[in-house]
Amino acid sequence: MPPTPSPAGEPRWLDGDEQRVWRAYLQATTLLDDYLDRQLQRDAGMPHMYYGLLVQLSDAPRRRLRMTELAKNMKITRSRLSHAVARLEKSGWVRREDCPSDKRGQLAILTDDGYEVLRGTAPGHVSAVRQALFDRLTPEQQKSLGEIMTIVAEGLQPKEAGADLPWLR
Amino acid sequence: MPPTPSPAGEPRWLDGDEQRVWRAYLQATTLLDDYLDRQLQRDAGMPHMYYGLLVQLSDAPRRRLRMTELAKNMKITRSRLSHAVARLEKSGWVRREDCPSDKRGQLAILTDDGYEVLRGTAPGHVSAVRQALFDRLTPEQQKSLGEIMTIVAEGLQPKEAGADLPWLR
DNA sequence: GGCCCTTCCTTGAACTTTGAACAAACCATG
């Protein structure tokens, strides 16, 4: 697509190295995502994202979380979460409860069935992740990956308005 | 989810560092994916994957590719591609043509309209990628990311049956 | 040619995601 003028002057195209990095990134992430989706669909009967929701709940105190909390943790929209929880509820792995302190609120709660599914499928999932990712990387690469991904994630977070400057709100 | 026996002995759970890396990876990739999807949906009227298809076509000789080729390049299923191309065809950015050498085959061809859309939106897309990824990383980190992603991608490619051992087929 | 197996691509149904729109509850302010 390169050489062509444009409204705001010539854009800085990706050079050869950058293009290779970007393509590798795109390919690796789609392959890994598909791989884990298939693995979990097969072994747990749910997509990767839904599995992640159960994990979040299992880590939370009393295995419950406000919908919005859960959505924030998973970086997904509330709409998407609503649908997902509805589905997980139908499967019997999550149930909802009204939030006592805020009548608008809903709590998503991991059921015992949900916990069992997680316990049963977590080992297989972890080894899939290891096999596809960690086992192939040196310790330095793992560290580097962590740093890079942390930077990228932080750069894309809709920054908490005044989270660190509360007096300016 | 950690301490619990399991069928095949105690699985090797992710340790603290590994968990942090994995979470950062998941968060960064979903945030980046959503970010670019929204960017392209807004500016080009299509999801990121579809944009990628147009890019592939624009890079191909005569701006055309067999469906299977295209699917392989993008690491997606032929089914998904079929639907996607159908949509892009409806938008007028791609058209199909029968493959002359193989009557089963279809060629996906980038139309002039498709090319124009690409030319118009590529600069904005590139700067989104830069801003979200490259501009935040040191040259060393970019290099490292490329290496890591290449390793992961290669590990997940359904290895070309006998591509390097053709005599064993 | 006839047979069988494979590859190529499409299709339809089920499922998931998106984005806009909405009602209910909260809350800051006057």
Added chain:
DNA sequence: CATGGTTTGTTCAAAGTTCAAGGAAGGGCC
């Protein structure tokens, strides 16, 4: 304590993805 703006979670419809099934063409082999 009213009022207007915000937050919470859901809903609908449209769009995208998955998976299994299937028709058509290629290709090896007798």
